[in-house]
Amino acid sequence: MAMNLFATDKKPVKGLLPMEWVILAYTVLTLALMLLMYTRLHNPASMLQLRFQAVAIMLATWGVYRLVPCRLVMLLRVCCQMGLLGVWYPDTYEFNRLLPNLDHVFAQAEQSLFGFQPALTFSQSWSHPVVSELLELGYVSYFPMIAAVTVFCYFCRYEQLQRTIFIIMGSFFLFYVVFIFLPVAGPQYYYPAVGFDQIAQGVFPNLGNYFETHQELLPTPGWEDGLFHRLVVDAHAAGERPTAAFPSSHVGITVVLLWLAWRLNGRWLFWVLVPLAVLMFFATFYIQAHYVIDALAGLVTGTLFYWLFHLLFPLVSRK
Secondary structure (H helix, E strand, C coil): CHHHHCCECCCCCCCCCHHHHHHHHHHHHHHHHHHHHHHHCCCHHHHHHHHHHHHHHHHHHHHHHHHCCEHHHHHHHHHHHHCCHHHHHHHHHHHHCCCCCCHHHHHHHHHHHHCCCHHHHHHHHCCCHHHHHHHHHHHHCHHHHHHHHHHHHHHHCHHHHHHHHHHHHHHHHHHHHHHHHCCCCCHHHHHHHHCHHHHHCCCCCCCCCHHHCCCCCCCCCCCCCCHHHHHHHHHHHHHCCCCCCCCCHHHHHHHHHHHHHHHCCCHHHHHHHHHHHHHHHHHHHHCCCCCHHHHHHHHHHHHHHHHHHHHHHHHHCCC
8 A cells, every 4th residue: 555655657747637727727717707796795805815725735736746746646636626625615605695596496496396395394204313313424424425436546546546536526616617606595594584484385585685695594404412413513514605505516426426436346335325325315405405406406417517527538638
Protein backbone atom coordinates (compact mmCIF):
# COMPACT_ATOMS: atom_id res chain seq x y z
CA MET A 1 0.00 0.00 0.00
CA ALA A 2 2.78 2.43 0.94
CA MET A 3 4.64 1.69 -2.29
CA ASN A 4 1.53 2.50 -4.29
CA LEU A 5 1.03 5.75 -2.38
CA PHE A 6 4.47 7.05 -3.26
CA ALA A 7 4.71 5.49 -6.72
CA THR A 8 5.55 7.99 -9.44
CA ASP A 9 2.89 8.38 -12.12
CA LYS A 10 4.11 6.79 -15.34
CA LYS A 11 2.58 9.56 -17.43
CA PRO A 12 2.29 12.64 -15.19
CA VAL A 13 -0.32 15.17 -16.23
CA LYS A 14 1.54 18.41 -16.95
CA GLY A 15 -1.47 20.71 -16.98
CA LEU A 16 -4.70 20.87 -15.03
CA LEU A 17 -6.79 17.77 -14.46
CA PRO A 18 -10.14 17.46 -16.26
CA MET A 19 -11.98 17.92 -12.96
CA GLU A 20 -10.00 21.12 -12.36
CA TRP A 21 -11.10 22.49 -15.72
CA VAL A 22 -14.69 21.85 -14.60
CA ILE A 23 -14.10 23.90 -11.46
CA LEU A 24 -12.49 26.72 -13.45
CA ALA A 25 -15.40 26.76 -15.90
CA TYR A 26 -17.87 26.99 -13.01
CA THR A 27 -15.79 29.72 -11.41
CA VAL A 28 -15.75 31.78 -14.60
CA LEU A 29 -19.49 31.30 -15.15
CA THR A 30 -20.39 32.37 -11.62
CA LEU A 31 -17.96 35.31 -11.72
CA ALA A 32 -19.81 36.53 -14.81
CA LEU A 33 -23.11 36.17 -12.94
CA MET A 34 -21.64 38.08 -10.01
CA LEU A 35 -20.76 40.96 -12.30
CA LEU A 36 -24.35 41.07 -13.55
CA MET A 37 -25.86 40.84 -10.05
CA TYR A 38 -23.15 42.55 -8.01
CA THR A 39 -25.22 45.43 -6.66
CA ARG A 40 -27.89 43.00 -5.43
CA LEU A 41 -25.65 40.32 -3.92
CA HIS A 42 -25.71 40.03 -0.14
CA ASN A 43 -22.23 38.58 0.40
CA PRO A 44 -20.06 39.39 -2.64
CA ALA A 45 -16.83 39.58 -0.64
CA SER A 46 -17.16 36.05 0.78
CA MET A 47 -18.19 34.74 -2.64
CA LEU A 48 -15.08 36.25 -4.23
CA GLN A 49 -12.96 34.84 -1.41
CA LEU A 50 -14.28 31.32 -2.06
CA ARG A 51 -13.34 31.54 -5.73
CA PHE A 52 -9.90 32.93 -4.96
CA GLN A 53 -9.24 30.17 -2.44
CA ALA A 54 -10.41 27.41 -4.79
CA VAL A 55 -8.15 28.62 -7.61
CA ALA A 56 -5.21 29.23 -5.23
CA ILE A 57 -5.48 25.70 -3.82
CA MET A 58 -5.75 24.33 -7.35
CA LEU A 59 -2.58 26.09 -8.50
CA ALA A 60 -0.69 25.20 -5.32
CA THR A 61 -1.45 21.48 -5.55
CA TRP A 62 -0.70 21.54 -9.29
CA GLY A 63 2.70 23.06 -8.49
CA VAL A 64 3.45 20.41 -5.87
CA TYR A 65 2.47 17.67 -8.32
CA ARG A 66 4.80 19.09 -10.97
CA LEU A 67 7.65 18.83 -8.46
CA VAL A 68 6.63 15.45 -7.05
CA PRO A 69 4.35 13.66 -9.56
CA CYS A 70 3.38 10.78 -7.33
CA ARG A 71 0.08 9.14 -6.47
CA LEU A 72 -0.07 10.64 -3.00
CA VAL A 73 0.10 14.19 -4.37
CA MET A 74 -2.54 13.29 -6.96
CA LEU A 75 -4.78 12.21 -4.08
CA LEU A 76 -4.04 15.55 -2.40
CA ARG A 77 -5.19 17.43 -5.53
CA VAL A 78 -8.40 15.46 -5.62
CA CYS A 79 -9.20 15.69 -1.90
CA CYS A 80 -8.56 19.43 -1.68
CA GLN A 81 -11.14 20.20 -4.36
CA MET A 82 -13.67 17.61 -3.20
CA GLY A 83 -13.37 19.08 0.29
CA LEU A 84 -14.70 22.39 -1.02
CA LEU A 85 -17.94 20.89 -2.35
CA GLY A 86 -19.75 21.58 0.90
CA VAL A 87 -18.77 25.26 0.64
CA TRP A 88 -19.81 25.61 -3.01
CA TYR A 89 -23.30 24.29 -2.14
CA PRO A 90 -24.59 27.18 0.04
CA ASP A 91 -22.98 29.57 -2.45
CA THR A 92 -25.78 28.69 -4.91
CA TYR A 93 -28.25 30.32 -2.52
CA GLU A 94 -26.48 33.66 -2.91
CA PHE A 95 -27.58 33.65 -6.56
CA ASN A 96 -31.02 32.05 -6.50
CA ARG A 97 -32.22 34.08 -3.51
CA LEU A 98 -32.44 36.97 -6.00
CA LEU A 99 -34.88 35.05 -8.23
CA PRO A 100 -38.61 34.47 -7.57
CA ASN A 101 -39.16 31.27 -5.61
CA LEU A 102 -40.81 28.35 -7.46
CA ASP A 103 -41.83 26.06 -4.60
CA HIS A 104 -45.52 26.72 -5.22
CA VAL A 105 -45.13 25.14 -8.68
CA PHE A 106 -43.42 22.02 -7.35
CA ALA A 107 -45.69 21.59 -4.33
CA GLN A 108 -48.72 21.84 -6.64
CA ALA A 109 -47.19 19.29 -9.00
CA GLU A 110 -46.62 16.99 -6.02
CA GLN A 111 -50.25 17.42 -4.98
CA SER A 112 -51.51 16.72 -8.49
CA LEU A 113 -49.38 13.59 -8.75
CA PHE A 114 -50.07 12.02 -5.34
CA GLY A 115 -53.17 13.82 -4.06
CA PHE A 116 -51.31 14.82 -0.89
CA GLN A 117 -47.87 15.95 0.28
CA PRO A 118 -45.72 12.86 1.02
CA ALA A 119 -43.06 15.02 2.68
CA LEU A 120 -45.69 16.16 5.17
CA THR A 121 -47.14 12.75 6.03
CA PHE A 122 -44.27 10.26 5.59
CA SER A 123 -42.39 11.01 8.80
CA GLN A 124 -45.68 11.24 10.73
CA SER A 125 -46.88 7.84 9.53
CA TRP A 126 -43.49 6.11 9.98
CA SER A 127 -42.15 7.70 13.15
CA HIS A 128 -40.70 4.55 14.73
CA PRO A 129 -37.10 5.07 15.94
CA VAL A 130 -35.81 2.15 13.85
CA VAL A 131 -37.33 3.59 10.66
CA SER A 132 -36.03 7.05 11.51
CA GLU A 133 -32.49 5.86 12.20
CA LEU A 134 -32.30 3.66 9.10
CA LEU A 135 -33.48 6.40 6.78
CA GLU A 136 -31.25 9.02 8.35
CA LEU A 137 -28.34 6.58 8.18
CA GLY A 138 -28.95 6.55 4.44
CA TYR A 139 -28.93 10.34 4.32
CA VAL A 140 -25.70 10.81 6.30
CA SER A 141 -23.96 8.12 4.23
CA TYR A 142 -23.79 10.61 1.33
CA PHE A 143 -20.21 11.79 1.73
CA PRO A 144 -18.94 8.41 3.03
CA MET A 145 -20.28 6.83 -0.19
CA ILE A 146 -18.41 9.43 -2.27
CA ALA A 147 -15.27 8.71 -0.26
CA ALA A 148 -15.72 4.94 -0.64
CA VAL A 149 -15.92 5.10 -4.44
CA THR A 150 -12.97 7.51 -4.59
CA VAL A 151 -10.79 5.38 -2.30
CA PHE A 152 -11.70 2.18 -4.17
CA CYS A 153 -10.78 3.77 -7.47
CA TYR A 154 -7.54 5.21 -6.08
CA PHE A 155 -6.24 1.93 -4.69
CA CYS A 156 -7.81 -0.60 -7.05
CA ARG A 157 -8.44 1.20 -10.38
CA TYR A 158 -5.91 4.03 -10.34
CA GLU A 159 -5.84 4.25 -14.13
CA GLN A 160 -9.51 5.24 -13.97
CA LEU A 161 -9.09 7.86 -11.21
CA GLN A 162 -9.16 10.95 -13.42
CA ARG A 163 -12.27 9.78 -15.27
CA THR A 164 -14.01 8.87 -12.01
CA ILE A 165 -13.30 12.21 -10.31
CA PHE A 166 -14.21 14.11 -13.48
CA ILE A 167 -17.62 12.41 -13.53
CA ILE A 168 -18.25 13.04 -9.83
CA MET A 169 -17.11 16.66 -9.83
CA GLY A 170 -18.71 17.42 -13.18
CA SER A 171 -22.02 16.09 -11.91
CA PHE A 172 -21.79 18.14 -8.71
CA PHE A 173 -21.10 21.40 -10.52
CA LEU A 174 -23.76 20.80 -13.15
CA PHE A 175 -26.24 20.31 -10.31
CA TYR A 176 -25.00 23.59 -8.83
CA VAL A 177 -25.65 25.36 -12.13
CA VAL A 178 -29.22 24.04 -12.11
CA PHE A 179 -29.71 25.15 -8.51
CA ILE A 180 -28.57 28.69 -9.33
CA PHE A 181 -31.23 29.15 -12.00
CA LEU A 182 -34.01 27.02 -10.44
CA PRO A 183 -34.84 28.51 -7.02
CA VAL A 184 -36.69 25.75 -5.18
CA ALA A 185 -36.21 25.71 -1.40
CA GLY A 186 -37.95 22.44 -0.52
CA PRO A 187 -40.69 21.51 1.98
CA GLN A 188 -38.61 22.19 5.10
CA TYR A 189 -38.54 25.88 4.13
CA TYR A 190 -41.73 26.27 2.10
CA TYR A 191 -44.20 24.56 4.46
CA PRO A 192 -43.55 26.74 7.53
CA ALA A 193 -43.37 29.88 5.36
CA VAL A 194 -46.92 29.44 4.03
CA GLY A 195 -48.43 27.67 7.05
CA PHE A 196 -49.43 24.03 7.53
CA ASP A 197 -53.13 24.83 7.40
CA GLN A 198 -52.80 25.97 3.79
CA ILE A 199 -50.58 23.01 2.87
CA ALA A 200 -53.11 20.58 4.37
CA GLN A 201 -55.87 22.22 2.30
CA GLY A 202 -53.83 21.95 -0.90
CA VAL A 203 -53.21 25.69 -1.16
CA PHE A 204 -49.74 26.64 -2.35
CA PRO A 205 -49.21 30.41 -2.54
CA ASN A 206 -46.46 32.05 -4.54
CA LEU A 207 -43.88 33.48 -2.12
CA GLY A 208 -42.03 35.57 -4.68
CA ASN A 209 -38.72 36.74 -3.19
CA TYR A 210 -39.54 35.68 0.37
CA PHE A 211 -36.42 33.52 0.70
CA GLU A 212 -34.12 36.38 -0.20
CA THR A 213 -34.28 37.39 3.45
CA HIS A 214 -35.70 34.33 5.23
CA GLN A 215 -33.95 31.04 6.08
CA GLU A 216 -36.25 29.61 8.77
CA LEU A 217 -36.70 25.84 8.38
CA LEU A 218 -38.66 23.07 10.05
CA PRO A 219 -37.12 20.95 12.81
CA THR A 220 -35.82 17.74 11.23
CA PRO A 221 -38.33 14.90 11.74
CA GLY A 222 -37.16 11.66 13.33
CA TRP A 223 -36.15 10.08 16.61
CA GLU A 224 -34.61 12.98 18.52
CA ASP A 225 -32.28 10.76 20.58
CA GLY A 226 -30.98 8.87 17.57
CA LEU A 227 -27.32 9.14 16.54
CA PHE A 228 -28.04 9.55 12.83
CA HIS A 229 -30.85 12.00 13.50
CA ARG A 230 -28.41 14.20 15.41
CA LEU A 231 -25.91 13.96 12.58
CA VAL A 232 -28.56 15.12 10.09
CA VAL A 233 -29.54 18.01 12.38
CA ASP A 234 -25.90 19.05 12.78
CA ALA A 235 -25.29 18.89 9.03
CA HIS A 236 -28.31 21.08 8.33
CA ALA A 237 -27.29 23.56 11.00
CA ALA A 238 -23.82 23.80 9.47
CA GLY A 239 -24.65 24.43 5.85
CA GLU A 240 -28.31 24.11 4.86
CA ARG A 241 -29.92 26.93 2.87
CA PRO A 242 -33.28 27.41 1.09
CA THR A 243 -31.81 26.18 -2.19
CA ALA A 244 -31.05 23.08 -4.24
CA ALA A 245 -34.31 21.16 -3.83
CA PHE A 246 -34.93 20.19 -7.46
CA PRO A 247 -33.58 17.83 -8.55
CA SER A 248 -32.19 16.09 -5.49
CA SER A 249 -28.42 16.08 -5.86
CA HIS A 250 -28.22 13.62 -2.95
CA VAL A 251 -30.15 11.11 -5.03
CA GLY A 252 -28.49 12.17 -8.29
CA ILE A 253 -24.90 11.86 -7.05
CA THR A 254 -25.75 8.55 -5.37
CA VAL A 255 -26.94 7.25 -8.75
CA VAL A 256 -23.68 8.47 -10.30
CA LEU A 257 -21.75 6.55 -7.62
CA LEU A 258 -23.71 3.38 -8.36
CA TRP A 259 -22.87 3.66 -12.05
CA LEU A 260 -19.21 4.24 -11.23
CA ALA A 261 -18.98 1.32 -8.80
CA TRP A 262 -20.56 -1.02 -11.35
CA ARG A 263 -18.44 0.08 -14.29
CA LEU A 264 -15.23 0.04 -12.22
CA ASN A 265 -15.97 -3.65 -11.68
CA GLY A 266 -16.37 -3.05 -7.99
CA ARG A 267 -19.41 -5.28 -7.83
CA TRP A 268 -19.06 -5.89 -4.09
CA LEU A 269 -18.92 -2.11 -3.56
CA PHE A 270 -21.97 -1.65 -5.79
CA TRP A 271 -24.01 -4.08 -3.71
CA VAL A 272 -22.87 -2.42 -0.49
CA LEU A 273 -24.02 0.96 -1.83
CA VAL A 274 -27.41 -0.23 -3.14
CA PRO A 275 -29.21 -0.48 0.26
CA LEU A 276 -27.74 2.87 1.31
CA ALA A 277 -28.95 4.37 -1.97
CA VAL A 278 -32.48 3.06 -1.36
CA LEU A 279 -32.48 4.53 2.14
CA MET A 280 -31.11 7.78 0.73
CA PHE A 281 -33.96 8.04 -1.80
CA PHE A 282 -36.68 7.77 0.84
CA ALA A 283 -34.78 9.82 3.41
CA THR A 284 -34.76 12.91 1.21
CA PHE A 285 -38.49 13.44 1.64
CA TYR A 286 -38.74 11.71 5.04
CA ILE A 287 -36.66 14.55 6.54
CA GLN A 288 -38.65 17.04 4.39
CA ALA A 289 -35.60 18.30 2.51
CA HIS A 290 -37.24 17.41 -0.82
CA TYR A 291 -40.49 16.70 -2.58
CA VAL A 292 -40.86 13.19 -3.99
CA ILE A 293 -40.60 14.59 -7.50
CA ASP A 294 -37.18 15.97 -6.55
CA ALA A 295 -35.99 12.47 -5.65
CA LEU A 296 -37.49 10.99 -8.82
CA ALA A 297 -35.79 13.68 -10.89
CA GLY A 298 -32.53 12.83 -9.10
CA LEU A 299 -32.75 9.27 -10.44
CA VAL A 300 -33.05 10.55 -14.00
CA THR A 301 -30.50 13.37 -13.82
CA GLY A 302 -27.97 11.17 -12.02
CA THR A 303 -28.01 8.71 -14.90
CA LEU A 304 -27.93 11.47 -17.53
CA PHE A 305 -25.05 13.27 -15.82
CA TYR A 306 -23.04 10.08 -15.46
CA TRP A 307 -23.24 9.30 -19.17
CA LEU A 308 -22.71 12.92 -20.18
CA PHE A 309 -19.42 13.22 -18.32
CA HIS A 310 -18.40 9.66 -19.15
CA LEU A 311 -18.65 10.55 -22.85
CA LEU A 312 -17.08 13.99 -22.39
CA PHE A 313 -13.99 12.69 -20.62
CA PRO A 314 -12.06 11.61 -23.73
CA LEU A 315 -12.65 15.05 -25.25
CA VAL A 316 -11.24 17.00 -22.29
CA SER A 317 -8.50 14.65 -21.07
CA ARG A 318 -4.96 14.88 -22.28
CA LYS A 319 -3.42 11.70 -23.55
